[in-house]
Every structure is written in structure tokens, then in C-alpha cells.
Amino acid sequence: MRDWLNFDKKLWFELHDEHCDGKHYILGNPHTFTGRIFAYCPQKDAFFNISLEEIKEMPTETEYWIKGFISGNEPSRPVDEEGKPLAPPSQDYIHWEESVELFHKTGYWYPGERHCEICGVKLLNSWTEFDCENCLDKN
Ligand SMILES: [Zn+2]
Ligand SMILES: [Zn+2]
Numbered sequence: 778m779r780d781w782l783n784f785d786k787k788l789w790f791e792l793h794d795e796h797c798d799g800k801h802y803i804l805g806n807p808h809t810f811t812g813r814i815f816a817y818c819p820q821k822d823a824f825f826n827i828s829l830e831e832i833k834e835m836p837t838e839t840e841y842w843i844k845g846f847i848s849g850n851e852p853s854r855p856v857d858e859e860g861k862p863l864a865p866p867s868q869d870y871i872h873w874e875e876s877v878e879l880f881h882k883t884g885y886w887y888p889g890e891r892h893c894e895i896c897g898v899k900l901l902n903s904w905t906e907f908d909c910e911n912c913l914d915k916n
Contacts, residue, residue, distance in 0.1 A: 781805075781824070784817060788842055790835040797821060803842060811886035812850050812903075814843070829884025830905060847884055851877050852902070876902040 781804050788803040797820045804824070807815035813826045829843055854862045855869045863870040880886055880903035891900045893909035900906075906913055 781815075781817065787836065787838040790816075790832045790839050792827070792831055793833050796831075801827075803839060806846070811852055811888070812847060812880060812884040814846065814884070828905075829882070843884065844881075847881055850886075851880065852886060852888075872899065872901070876904075879903040 784802050784804050786802070789800040790803070791799070792801060797818065799820050802817045802819070804815045804817055807813050807826045809826055812828055814828070816825055816827050817823070818825060829847065832839075832843075835843075852873075855867075855873050856862055863873075865871060865874075876886075879901050883903050883905050885903055885905050887900075887902050887904075891904075892898065893900060893912055894907045895912040896909060898909045898911075900909060904910075
């Protein structure tokens with residue numbers, strides 16, 4: 778068994794308001810969804826998973842741990858029917874590239890295809906809302 782509670786005290790972070798106050802700690806990779814981080818809450822003595830976007834505050838050590846983690850978790854480039862990597866101007870390639878760029882900000886990755894619930898535009902895999910950027914602005 779891995780000794781999860783023997784974690785690095787430098788890798789702390791604080792969460793947004795809906796969670797409890799105080800420091801939480803990065804433990805590693807939960808191997809659930811791309812970009813998810815396995816963490817520990819000493820206040821509640823609980824293990825949980827988070828994405829970068831849920832973090833409110835963190836030291837430089839944590840920031841760089843996450844930067845490396847997200848780079849390593851970037852989903853592979855899409856391929857064509859013969860397994861050859863796609864390139865521009867393929868729409869699938871461009872969609873993937875934009876999704877990867879946003880992935881570095883949200884740390885979230887939805888593996889399937891989703892569309893905006895209002896206008897139907899295809900959403901980036903790393904987009905965390907149900908509506909696209911344009912429709913969100915109008916609400
Ligand atoms: Zn907590
Ligand atoms: Zn929309």
C-alpha cells in the first residue's frame with residue numbers, strides 16, 4: 778500500500794469558498810479523469826480529487842507541480858483513419874490544439890464531444906461550462 782499521508786508539506790493549496798478553509802495538500806494522480814489531482818484535507822481527514830480551476834491560492838511549488846502535471850497529462854494529438862497524426866488545417870487538429878491550450882488554465886478535460894446547450898457550437902474539451910463563451914456573456 779502507498780503511504781499517502783507521507784506527503785510533501787510544501788505542495789499545499791486553498792480552495793474556493795464552497796470548500797473548507799485551511800490548507801489542503803497534493804498527493805498525486807488519482808487516475809480518474811485527465812488532469813484531475815488527488816488531494817488530502819487535514820481538516821476533515823478526507824481524500825478527494827480536484828482540478829486546477831478549483832484552486833484559489835497556492836505557493837510557487839504547487840503551481841509548478843501542477844504545470845508539469847498538466848503538460849504530462851495533455852491528451853494525444855488526434856489521428857486520422859490510418860493512425861497518422863492530424864495537422865492543420867484539419868478542424869479536429871485545431872479543436873484539439875485550442876482545447877490543450879485551455880487545459881493549462883482549467884486542468885479539466887472532457888473526453889467526448891459536447892455542444893453548447895444554447896447555440897449548439899462544439900465546445901472545447903477543456904471548457905468547464907455547459908454554454909459556450911458567447912452564450913454565457915449574453916446571460
Ligand atoms: Zn477541506
Ligand atoms: Zn453557445
